[in-house]
Amino acid sequence: MKSIPASLTIAGTDPSGGAGIQADLKTFQELQSYGMSVITSIVAQNTTGVQDVQHLSESMIKQQLESVISDIPFQAFKTGMLANIDIMNAVGEKISGLETPYIMDPVMVAASGDPLISEDAQTYLRDQLLPLTTVITPNIPETEVITGKTVETSEDMQQAAKQMVHEYGAGAALVKGGHMQGKAVDFLYDGNQMHTFTADRIDTTNTHGTGCTYSAAITAYMSQGYPLPEAVQKGKDYVTAAIRHSFSIGYGSGPTNHWAQREEKVK
Numbered sequence: 001m002k003s004i005p006a007s008l009t010i011a012g013t014d015p016s017g018g019a020g021i022q023a024d025l026k027t028f029q030e031l032q033s034y035g036m037s038v039i040t041s042i043v044a045q046n047t048t049g050v051q052d053v054q055h056l057s058e059s060m061i062k063q064q065l066e067s068v069i070s071d072i073p074f075q076a077f078k079t080g081m082l083a084n085i086d087i088m089n090a091v092g093e094k095i096s097g098l099e100t101p102y103i104m105d106p107v108m109v110a111a112s113g114d115p116l117i118s119e120d121a122q123t124y125l126r127d128q129l130l131p132l133t134t135v136i137t138p139n140i141p142e143t144e145v146i147t148g149k150t151v152e153t154s155e156d157m158q159q160a161a162k163q164m165v166h167e168y169g170a171g172a173a174l175v176k177g178g179h180m181q182g183k184a185v186d187f188l189y190d191g192n193q194m195h196t197f198t199a200d201r202i203d204t205t206n207t208h209g210t211g212c213t214y215s216a217a218i219t220a221y222m223s224q225g226y227p228l229p230e231a232v233q234k235g236k237d238y239v240t241a242a243i244r245h246s247f248s249i250g251y252g253s254g255p256t257n258h259w260a261q262r263e264e265k266v267k
């Protein structure tokens with residue numbers, strides 16, 4: 001059987017198309033990694049916020065995973081919204097034996113401020129799932145929840161990245177500075193070295209789904225064999241272009257433009 005680069009996302013949905021499963025599949029497609037998806041929760045949401053949520057049963061989530069894993073090889077996978085302990089447990093059971101790179105976006109709160117995960121699940125995520133990861137990609141509020149410390153400076157971000165690797169057993173930690181002031185700076189600690197990724201801050205409120213898009217791009221590049229720091233740099237370039245060409249649509253924070261790289265190459 002011929003093997004092509006393929007990526008799997010395990011996450012919640014966004015019918016408005018900017019975040020969650022929909023953002024992940026658009027990103028995989030754009031970066032030419034065959035995209036597959038396992039849905040954990042159906043979320044009624046849009047650019048203004050979350051209106052309703054329905055979680056899938058553990059057996060349905062496990063069966064979806066089994067359907068994919070038993071049939072089509074993939075070279076990298078990511079998790080996004082895992083809303084509660086039961087869902088985390090079901091996913092953890094199925095992925096713990098996989099040897100492919102695992103990119104965890106520890107989704108906790110939507111850009112609108114609405115919670116996407118129950119509070120007791122935050123500790124479970126840190127203790128049970130973090131040790132399985134190749135890399136975890138928290139934003140500042142998620143970093144504070146995971147480490148239990150306030151993050152205000154670049155130094156705090158770097159310390160937190162080290163703590164997630166050395167204390168909680170993440171393979172690597174990419175702490176994202178989207179919620180800081182000034183340049184958009186992210187720090188990746190891989191257990192040996194601290195890498196810095198910097199982009200100019202774009203003056204926009206269209207940030208719906210930036211985290212999903214970034215982690216999906218890293219997943220797609222890793223599925224093609226790029227080592228972690230290169231995959232992160234290419235993912236950063238992709239998400240920065242997607243924010244630069246984002247869409248002012250909807251009544252809230254607009255979505256990013258998943259085909260932005262094509263716009264930049266044409267011009």
Ligand SMILES: Nc1ncnc2c1ncn2[C@@H]1O[C@H](COP(=O)(O)OP(=O)(O)OP(=O)(O)O)[C@@H](O)[C@H]1O
Pocket residue numbers: 019109110111138139140176177178179184185186199200201202203204207208209210211212213214236239240243
């Ligand atoms: N206004 C901006 N200009 C440039 N880069 C940005 C901007 N906002 C966020 N980023 C970058 O986008 C990426 C995603 O980071 P961010 O911290 O926004 O993720 P997030 O909060 O998880 O996203 P989400 O909105 O999906 O929850 C990071 O590389 C960050 O530096």
Ligand SMILES: Cc1ncc(CO)c(N)n1
Pocket residue numbers: 011012013014019020021043045080081107109110111116208209210211212
């Ligand atoms: C399903 C889902 N995952 C993640 C986010 C965070 O952007 C969101 N808004 N929705």
